[in-house]
Amino acid sequence: MHGTSHQEDLGLFQTIEERHSVRKYEADYKMPEEDLTAILEAAALAPSSWNLQHWRFLVIEDAKKKEELLPIAYNQKQVVESCVTIAVLGDVEANKEAENVYGEAVEKGFMTEQIKDTLVSQINRAYEKDPAYPRELALTNASLAAMQLMLAAKAKGYDTCPMGGFNEEAFIKAFNIPDRFTPVMLITLGKAAIPAHRSSRKPLEELTIKNSF
Numbered sequence: 001m002h003g004t005s006h007q008e009d010l011g012l013f014q015t016i017e018e019r020h021s022v023r024k025y026e027a028d029y030k031m032p033e034e035d036l037t038a039i040l041e042a043a044a045l046a047p048s049s050w051n052l053q054h055w056r057f058l059v060i061e062d063a064k065k066k067e068e069l070l071p072i073a074y075n076q077k078q079v080v081e082s083c084v085t086i087a088v089l090g091d092v093e094a095n096k097e098a099e100n101v102y103g104e105a106v107e108k109g110f111m112t113e114q115i116k117d118t119l120v121s122q123i124n125r126a127y128e129k130d131p132a133y134p135r136e137l138a139l140t141n142a143s144l145a146a147m148q149l150m151l152a153a154k155a156k157g158y159d160t161c162p163m164g165g166f167n168e169e170a171f172i173k174a175f176n177i178p179d180r181f182t183p184v185m186l187i188t189l190g191k192a193a194i195p196a197h198r199s200s201r202k203p204l205e206e207l208t209i210k211n212s213f
């Protein structure tokens with residue numbers, strides 16, 4: 001089936017309430033490329049530490065690559081039945097982007113050259129100080145883009161499932177992931193064939209601490 005992108009976007013709160021993890025997709029649904037582009041563009045608007053945009057989106061849409069992914073994702077069928085699986089990767093050397101990101105800001109007149117130089121050296125110092133920090137930042141920031149991707153997909157009438165259940169080492173090997181990037185999660189994206197199973201959430205009182213423990 002060929003999809004069209006005439007779906008009215010949902011409002012934000014409705015989108016959040018209606019997003020659930022779908023594991024059964026219409027396997028023959030062809031997603032219009034413009035919808036995928038719109039969803040990825042929305043994901044890329046996520047905030048990030050120093051605006052370094054630590055995310056990369058590896059779009060796995062080729063049938064053969066999906067089949068290769070299946071055992072790596074412990075045979076979770078959704079990776080072959082959904083339209084695409086997006087591997088969200090985190091950049092563990094995102095400090096290398098600082099020069100570009102801030103160079104552009106200077107060019108556009110958003111900041112001075114001097115502020116740029118101060119920021120770039122601050123970023124490089126932070127990245128060099130603690131060996132765990134680059135990976136932590138990659139995971140935190142790429143996760144924000146992942147969440148935004150799932151909500152954007154829902155607002156456009158699609159469903160998703162975030163997946164941590166895959167063999168990371170095998171994934172890196174099969175998809176030639178460079179050392180610079182760490183896999184954060186896989187996200188299947190497509191048209192639901194069966195709705196998500198129901199899930200509940202803890203009451204807010206249990207989750208909210210006001211001012212201090």
Ligand SMILES: Cc1cc2nc3c(=O)[nH]c(=O)nc-3n(C[C@H](O)[C@H](O)[C@H](O)COP(=O)(O)O)c2cc1C
Nearest residue numbers: 019020021023161162163164165166185196197199
């Ligand atoms: C980081 C992460 C990893 C997950 N890994 C898997 C997975 O490997 N397979 C799966 O079917 N669901 C996976 N889930 C989906 C969760 O089971 C689901 O989000 C949770 O049960 C809440 O349900 P809901 O998303 O439908 O609201 C994962 C979710 C997250 C956030």
